[in-house]
Amino acid sequence: MYSRTLLCLLAASLCTPAFADTVWMKNGDKLSGKIKVFDGGKLLLETPYGGSIALDWKQVQTLESDQELLVKQDAYTGERAKSLQAAEPGKVTLANGEAPKTVELASIEQIMKPRPVVEDLVWKGNVDLAMDFKRAENDTDDYDVGFKTSARHGRWRHNAQGEYNRESKDDVTTTNNWSGEYALDRFITDKWFWQGRLEYKRDHIEDLARQRTVGTGPGYQFWDDELGAFSLGSLLNRTDYQYRDGGKDNFYSAAMKWDYTRYLIGKNVQLFTNGELGKPLGGVADYSLDAEVGLRYKVTEWASLNLKAEKEMIQGTSNSDLDKTRYTAGFGVAW
Structure with missing residues (x-):
């Protein structure tokens, strides 16, 4: 019985995607996939059903991600967030342990995966x-x-x-x-x-x-x-x-x-x-x-x-x- 439970848990974990990011749009749509990058006013979401989808940032209501991401509120400096959490419309929460910070979506210039040496490379x-x-x-x-x-x-x-x-x-x-x-x-x-x-x-x-x-x-x-x-x-x-x-x-x-x-x-x-x-x-x-x-x-x-x-x-x-x-x-x- 114990081995059967472990087998079920293993199968469930293999079927679960590594990253389940979610984007809520202002028109009520809810999209799931993996956030690749946000730059130039477009949020690129990799989906298993439609490939890479470019979303207009102005139409995004909020979003969440389990990835560690670099969030830049200007062109040259950024903050490393361990995850993103959904917040009230027009905002997102940068989760960093005991010090989460909620910011306006309109204030974000870029979102990307941090690089090992030069984070914003x-x-x-x-x-x-x-x-x-x-x-x-x-x-x-x-x-x-x-x-x-x-x-x-x-x-x-x-x-x-x-x-x-x-x-x-x-x-x-x-x-x-x-x-x-x-x-x-x-x-x-x-x-x-x-x-x-x-x-x-x-x-x-x-x-x-x-x-x-x-x-x-x-x-x-x-x-x-x-x-x-x-x-x-x-x-x-x-x-x-x-x-x-x-x-x-x-x-x-x-x-x-x-x-x-x-x-x-x-x-x-x-x-x-x-x-x-x-x-x-x-x-x-x-x-x-x-x-x-x-x-x-x-x-x-x-x-x-x-x-x-x-x-x-x-x-x-x-x-x-x-x-x-x-x-x-x-x-x-x-x-």
């Missing part, structure tokens, strides 16, 4: 890989590997990205280049930031062999949450060109950068585009464009299929213009 990124091998009258090999990542804590955001491309036809290499970029953003307000960045490109085939760019300037973050992000930035750049024949150019330029991502169809599909349009202040070139646009389809929580188009143009250089368009399809991982 938000780190996201992706790695994409595309390969194409053809064995026929002409043998071709095509590789494309790229990554992009962003880590934000408090007023600081670190951005890094890189890419490697290689193509060969009948053992003759026709494309062989790589690039890397690092940018550091310092947020002045919740939306406005100042960016400093360094970019380097190396091409072993084209006449324009090396490009190095150092720039700085202001930017504006329209939104950045679990459903996507959009930012615009303006930069004053110093660029150095080195050509295969030994020639060199250097100039200053004004540039506009954009970075847009948006999840669609319940976060199963991601639309993204980013790039930079620059205008030299001297007579070295007319303009430059480096941009990409594409789609990612999530196969699992971390794996995805991707389609991408890339465009790189430099018009009006003293040595040689550059105009390349590249289309790739492949797979990748995201976090």
Whole structure:
């Protein structure tokens, strides 16, 4: 009898979800699932019946959670709550042992799982890989590997990205280049930031062999949450060109950068585009464009299929213009 009771208790515990969070809406609906994050006015609730659901924070009446969560009432400082308890409409109680605190929902800026070292660290990124091998009258090999990542804590955001491309036809290499970029953003307000960045490109085939760019300037973050992000930035750049024949150019330029991502169809599909349009202040070139646009389809929580188009143009250089368009399809991982 005793063993049978233990077996029943074990079965009941296995059937109970690890976290049973509940959100009460102002229209009377009651939703259960697991709170993933609240940011940008949207509360992301992971449910077993509808996947990830983005709830309008203004329509939330109260909520509760058994998770330990970091609750931020401004953009830079937060309070670690061992759990959240439902309170009167428009409020929630942060449970911290003997000192619970009830706060207005309207005063909360973010809710997230606390990180081990930097509590408010938000780190996201992706790695994409595309390969194409053809064995026929002409043998071709095509590789494309790229990554992009962003880590934000408090007023600081670190951005890094890189890419490697290689193509060969009948053992003759026709494309062989790589690039890397690092940018550091310092947020002045919740939306406005100042960016400093360094970019380097190396091409072993084209006449324009090396490009190095150092720039700085202001930017504006329209939104950045679990459903996507959009930012615009303006930069004053110093660029150095080195050509295969030994020639060199250097100039200053004004540039506009954009970075847009948006999840669609319940976060199963991601639309993204980013790039930079620059205008030299001297007579070295007319303009430059480096941009990409594409789609990612999530196969699992971390794996995805991707389609991408890339465009790189430099018009009006003293040595040689550059105009390349590249289309790739492949797979990748995201976090």
